[in-house]
Amino acid sequence: MARTHPEGWRLLPAEGARGRELATLARLAAALPEDTTIYHSLHWTRAEGRTAVFGEVDFAVVGPGGRVLLVEQQAGFLDETPTGLLRPGRRRAAQLSVELARNADALRARLRPLLDGTEPVLDVLLHCPDHCVRQPGTAGLDPERIVDAGRRDQLPAIVAALTRPQEGDPALDAAHRQALHRFFADLLELVPDVQSHIGQVEDLTTRLSGGLTEWARRIVVEPHRLRVTATAGSGKTQLALAAYTDALAAGRRPLYVCYNRPLADHFARIAPAGGEIATYHQLCDRRVRDAGRKPAFGAPGAFRRMEADFATLVREQPDPAWQFDELIIDEGQDFTEPWRDALLALLKPAGRAWWLEDPLQNLYDRPPVALPGWVGLSADTNYRTPADVLALLNARLPLPAPVRAGSPVTDSEPEIFAWRDEAGLMDATKRAITRALGLGFRRDAIVLLTFRGREHSRFTPLDHLGPHRLRAFTGRYDLLGEPEHSQGELLIDSVYRFKGQSAPCILFTEIDFETTGGRMDELTMRKLFVGATRATMKLILVASERAAAALAPVAEAG
Template sequence: MPQIYPSGWRELAVTGAAAREIETLNLFAARLPDALTVYHGVHWTKIENGFSVYGEIDFIIVAPNGRMLLIEQKAGFLSETPEGLVKNYPGRTEHVRQQMLQMVEGLAARFDKTGGDRLDVDYLLYFPDYKVKNPALAGIEPSRVVDAGNRTRLVELITALLPVTAETPQHGRVRKFLGDVLQLTPDASAMVGRAEELVTRLSQGLAVWARQLEFSPFRLRVVGTAGSGKTQLALAEFQAAVEAGLRPLYVCYNRPLADRVQHLVPAGGRVGTFHMLCDTFARESGATPDYSAPGAWADMEKAFDSAPIPPSWMHDVLIIDEGQDFAEPWRDAMLRLLRPEGRALWLEDPLQNLYGRSPVPLPGWVTLHSQSNYRSPRQIVDLLTAIVPDTERIQAASPFLGVEVDWLVYPDNDAVAMAEAAKQAITRCLAANFARSDIALLSFQGRAHSALLQADRLGQHTLRSFTGGYDLLGNPVYRDGQLLAESVYRFKGQSAPAVILAEIDFEALDDRAVRKLFVGMTRARLKLVLVISDRAAALLRARLHAG
């Protein structure tokens, strides 16, 4: 198999993006000699710019002697005109031969400026769906065209133009030149939307078959790992209830998750955390909570649990999310809001139990297990598999392998070094073309013990983080900033394309530390950077090697 740069193209095949180019890469991977090197631009350029690696070039293949072959692939129909063969796009027309020759000349001219031997370069035009009727009219040398009539000879023609010989110094110069010119690094903006769309589609499987279950009364407990589709199930259940003219109630533990779900569901139901419901119930009952008073939340819980429930607070569907964080009395308080014939779903993940609570008993409920993680890249899941308990094994179901997890290690108890490492982590994410809005900076520590979450900025980056305060209506107050900074506790239930898990420090890799690592690391959809202390890194690596 030849070397193919960059990697990761197989994972993208399932999205349907660049399908014809990936088909060609599969052909190259299966049939080209090992000594050749293939450069491509399949998923590192934005869709609107095509999938070219350089200008209009889709593939560049380099032989051991440094000889280079440029391949331009044009799928679909082409037009043979008096001006030559053209490809029509909305609002523009491309002259195939003219553009190819410009690319060949331009690349050769740039290589000449590096000094040394001249670039030995050739080209092929590949039209997998179109048969050229009149090569003379098309203005293309027939020996440099592979069309629908002779497409099965593509590999044969490539190997004829690039014979495998001994490697020469020119090969190294060409490889270095291409590395400098092409700069084949991920364009994260092109990947973020596609990754989110694909993962959402895959994880909706739980929402489809879980809702096909029938039993009465409908009491379903779903024990699902991170990224298994619990949120999609909750949204589908909420949506179906509203469409049926019923009143759904979604309740979770974390306020940021409740705020996010509120924006995703249609009007016609109620969304909130358990304590948000306590607050709303108290205000509708004529009481104004005093959040400055000791025990304010506990007092509201007691009032909510004991007061009569008015008809306006009864619901047809009850969805409990983050059930592993609920206390047993909360279960009873929530079930009071459900009509006897209503549906109830309890969604939980034992590995995300960060508060050490015992599982809430749900006698008589049907339990469904889902251990497939569709959201996290497989490299992250593989890493976690080595540290989570054998009883909680998770399955890597994402189509994305992902990039290597970055480790930035800082000296123990050195807050300055930790902050510098966190800044470096942000720089790495930005260098990989993630936007600031794609990045979540998560602290392994709680807000009260986090230096990062007390800061307004980190270097040149302003941080948007929870201040710990609430306004008069009980809404959390945030600092203004460009980059989201949260604790691993508050970001549970959410995700981001790029996650920096910072301030990782522990003296023992115990159950609590493993759960916090699991929660933080499974928030990442594409890229993960760990900012970790020396001692924690040593303990984690020892566990990984032992596994």
């Protein structure tokens, strides 16, 4: 099965022209070999000198040897004219062969510098699954590069043949093949959001041109010490992924470290092979074991002792096998100054370091880490969370500064269901699930987040909530290190574990201020902010009556 980029497309709404494209993508992904990559829905806007260049292509298929095939899909009927095939129904007729040639020429020009002057092997293909081309000779394209309704069943085989290495193709080494991937996955702003498993978010965020990922990497400072303080949904982890990929492409060895295990697991799944990816405690464990010591996790204070052993090892017994050229620290707000010192000790003398943080996601109430001499960069625009959810948070939470909305989703209409006692909590949560399903969200697009931690949640012992089977983390990992979940359809997790991830529909339940005497203190505010900003399309709060009064959507206030 071929690789696809970005991932998550199977969860996109399959309607209209988009549905036809997704059906084609599914066919190609299933039929093409695993050493082939399909980039889909490529849209770009770039400034070239004083000119804005726009382009789009439905699919770019990159074969194992680096051959690139641009596939344009045109559903419906076409107009056949003496000058070529035209898209019908537009005020200004668009000749398909001209559009394909223009896109191909533009991409060739961009690829040449990345391939050190090697001429890219790039071809085009028109797929018109509903139209039989009656006069292929006048279509403006090589008839072999047209897959019409009469040949649509042959599409995967034709694509495979056109992307298979041919005699005389320039030899592309691993670095050049990586350059091709970076071109389509980075230059065209297709760096996937490492926090999201859902295609709807990727479909929106991949169309954002520029942003934190691009500008932070343009900063030149020696030594490279960059502290990025950015709000939720601004692209911190996307930046981490781009920096990690850049390091590998340049022959440097990267180390990515975060605090949360789910984020580390997800980053490891989507990052290129090479380098090291771990939570801080995973890194401590690996280094200590490599030195011949086995942490006694069952003993009291085991983690503190392991942290101390790790710090001693990196300080007193430096090992070249544990030295890195690029250090990327994500979730920096959850780190401590001793951890900072231990990690910087793993950096080679000419190494580069990144520190990515969001103080509003400091759920463990850690003091800020001092980074003297580092260059700072801040970003306060959230591109992930619906604008009206951010308006609610700005109005109802005592945030240190308003968070700017960058998401094109503006009318999600956040809702709140109130409860009085434990029975009411369960009933209100079930009603919230029913509401989400009624809005058209599938169960795999809904996440039930608990305000309390896993150890204290009233939902932890449950495997069902009404007719809904819950899918919860069991606390165990399989032999490959993947988290094990109970057999259910509706994911339930705590706000602590789900930090760093997102979902189209978030049901944020158990919200109460019981531990703070009914007040919204600093930590409560941060938990509310983290939980609410996990939503990309819909947020439903399930809160106690006193909390609901403080969090009522703006339109309902007063």
